[in-house]
Amino acid sequence: MVRNLTGFWGSAARKGQQTPDESSARETCLVDGKDLTGSDTYARYRVCPQCRFHYSMTARERIDSLVDPDSFHEINRSIISLDPLSFSSRDSYTKRLFSDQRRTGLTEAVVTGTCTVGGSPTMLIVLDFGFMGGTMGCVVGEKVALALERAVKRKLPAIAIVTSGGARIQEGVLSLMQMAKTSIAANRMNEAGLPFVAVLANPATGQAYGSFANLADVILAEPGAIVGFSSFRVIQQATEAPLSAESHMAEARLQHGLVDAVTDRTELRTVLGVLLDLFGPRYKLTRADGAQQVSASTPQHEAWNSVQLARHESRPTAADYIPRIFTSFVELHGDREYGDDRSVLCGLGQLAGQTVVLLAQERGRQGDPAARGGRTRPEGFRKAQRGMKLASKFGLPLISMIDTPGPDLSEEAEQHGLGNAIATTMAMMSALDVPTISVVLGEGGSGGALAMGVADRTLMMEHAIYWAISPEDAAQLIYQDADRVDEAAESLKLTSGDCRELEIIDTVVSEPPGGAHADPDEAARQLRRALLSELVSLQSQSGKKLLKARYGKYRNIGEYSSHFGAAINREVTGLRSLVASGVRRVTRRGRTESPPSIDQVAATAQDGESERE
Numbered sequence: 001m002v003r004n005l006t007g008f009w010g011s012a013a014r015k016g017q018q019t020p021d022e023s024s025a026r027e028t029c030l031v032d033g034k035d036l037t038g039s040d041t042y043a044r045y046r047v048c049p050q051c052r053f054h055y056s057m058t059a060r061e062r063i064d065s066l067v068d069p070d071s072f073h074e075i076n077r078s079i080i081s082l083d084p085l086s087f088s089s090r091d092s093y094t095k096r097l098f099s100d101q102r103r104t105g106l107t108e109a110v111v112t113g114t115c116t117v118g119g120s121p122t123m124l125i126v127l128d129f130g131f132m133g134g135t136m137g138c139v140v141g142e143k144v145a146l147a148l149e150r151a152v153k154r155k156l157p158a159i160a161i162v163t164s165g166g167a168r169i170q171e172g173v174l175s176l177m178q179m180a181k182t183s184i185a186a187n188r189m190n191e192a193g194l195p196f197v198a199v200l201a202n203p204a205t206g207q208a209y210g211s212f213a214n215l216a217d218v219i220l221a222e223p224g225a226i227v228g229f230s231s232f233r234v235i236q237q238a239t240e241a242p243l244s245a246e247s248h249m250a251e252a253r254l255q256h257g258l259v260d261a262v263t264d265r266t267e268l269r270t271v272l273g274v275l276l277d278l279f280g281p282r283y284k285l286t287r288a289d290g291a292q293q294v295s296a297s298t299p300q301h302e303a304w305n306s307v308q309l310a311r312h313e314s315r316p317t318a319a320d321y322i323p324r325i326f327t328s329f330v331e332l333h334g335d336r337e338y339g340d341d342r343s344v345l346c347g348l349g350q351l352a353g354q355t356v357v358l359l360a361q362e363r364g365r366q367g368d369p370a371a372r373g374g375r376t377r378p379e380g381f382r383k384a385q386r387g388m389k390l391a392s393k394f395g396l397p398l399i400s401m402i403d404t405p406g407p408d409l410s411e412e413a414e415q416h417g418l419g420n421a422i423a424t425t426m427a428m429m430s431a432l433d434v435p436t437i438s439v440v441l442g443e444g445g446s447g448g449a450l451a452m453g454v455a456d457r458t459l460m461m462e463h464a465i466y467w468a469i470s471p472e473d474a475a476q477l478i479y480q481d482a483d484r485v486d487e488a489a490e491s492l493k494l495t496s497g498d499c500r501e502l503e504i505i506d507t508v509v510s511e512p513p514g515g516a517h518a519d520p521d522e523a524a525r526q527l528r529r530a531l532l533s534e535l536v537s538l539q540s541q542s543g544k545k546l547l548k549a550r551y552g553k554y555r556n557i558g559e560y561s562s563h564f565g566a567a568i569n570r571e572v573t574g575l576r577s578l579v580a581s582g583v584r585r586v587t588r589r590g591r592t593e594s595p596p597s598i599d600q601v602a603a604t605a606q607d608g609e610s611e612r613e
Helices: 011-015 040-045 059-066 093-104 138-154 169-191 232-238 250-255 265-278 303-310 318-325 378-394 411-415 418-430 446-450 471-478 482-492 496-501 520-539 543-555 562-580 598-612
Strands: 002-004 073-075 079-081 110-117 120-127 158-164 196-205 218-221 327-332 344-351 354-361 398-404 436-445 457-461 465-467 507-509
Touching: 040 265, 059 110, 059 120, 059 158, 059 265, 073 138, 079 093, 079 138, 110 138, 110 265, 120 138, 120 265, 138 158, 138 169, 169 196, 196 265, 218 250, 218 265, 265 327, 265 344, 303 465, 303 471, 303 482, 318 344, 318 354, 318 398, 318 520, 327 378, 344 378, 344 520, 354 378, 378 398, 378 418, 398 446, 411 418, 418 446, 418 543, 436 446, 436 520, 457 496, 457 520, 465 496, 471 482, 496 507, 507 520
Parallel strands: 120 158, 158 196, 196 218, 354 398, 398 436, 436 457, 436 465, 457 507
Antiparallel strands: 002 079, 073 110, 110 120, 327 344, 344 354
């Protein structure tokens, strides 16, 4: 079935030479008719410089466009196919193989080897559509599996460039089994905690797409690439309704959350280099790097004023903070199931040189319907779970930014599993064995905020708010009077000072006078300083210790503490004032009763404290 013939193929195969395809000699673009002669972009990347149409590339051309000069060393070059089923057709399978080998200079539809990309050592797997449509037979499956196994052995990340038309029908069910073989090999990468990046070129369909390509940590796609398990032709035959030309393209797959980004070929090498750098050697900050410990101040502000500042239309959002705090940020898209919720940003970045996974709720600006004011859908929570899995796999700290008036409460969100998405996100974050930090930027509304806020350390911007029910809804429920919203806000204890006293949060981050919108740069500087301080503190602890402390933190919220006692004393003082004013209460039967004495109030409070103790 598979045979290793070292030295069998002549100098063309050994040196990687091949006959240029027809695109190499093209003089005008097939799409816009523009002249391509003399274009460096077309010569190097096979991309029209005007319309950006991406023409096909051979495996050797792709390697030359991606890797650092003279760094690629091919492996398993001499493994070839031997017609395992003695396939019968008009032209013999052996003859077809030999024809494609002579035409392309390749021994099979995949080239594998080690190289460096942007200075980072990596294993490279490149399928070639020009060799029997890039179909995955026994040799392709074997070479992919061998490459991934060697990557695990040598502790290398892997990059796979996938351009495949489906199954190698001449090898029948043996071809089908290569899906399982390559999937098992990809699992080894995951178990070893090694990065795996897939790039989907045109076309990326069939068995390669339905196996190892979709098991990558990050999936990129080239513009206009046909992407999917079934080909466009097969789907068209299976449905009576006409399909749009864009339905099978990479851009549609991005919209439905199935790829992380659509990346122009001219930018691909840079993006891959940044990803490998982010996933590369681990750095941990020390106290010297992280500056001084930030003091946990407890400011007191009027509740309704904080509500207005937290909702200010010019208040910085996560999209404003990220470029000011993190470098080399690479955003990842989609939940890999259904969609890409733009109210949640997910990606990798560096904080003072250390790679972190970043999750952020983005409320957007007015007129930005994609963010829906920060109301998160199930797809957004599942996207956040992808980020959490990456943090756990690679041992990276996780930072979440919270800014939402609550989850999306539409019927569609419920049908897509809103409750399950919130619960599983909260459970997954609470079980991470890496340092976790959350920060409330503006509004922290109900379960939509808490789902991404179960962290080792919770920070809160000075004028942010955190609530179980909005002040407006509380005013209607409690007072049946919308004009008493300021009283409701005060009663909800939703300010940063209140949350600090109740031990809901750990640190209040100072804002510039007038609020964060008055000076976003200064607000970002203060937040960066606080994040560094907390990150330095957490990284000195083991995963087991982090989990134990995190459990204790949330297990004890609401239990009796000095803060709880102080809150009782404040209530007693308030009741004293109430009694002194001569206010009487009405029972459910309509009778009036004298208010309790001060001694009775104090005794009741003390009894409650004793029971908690």
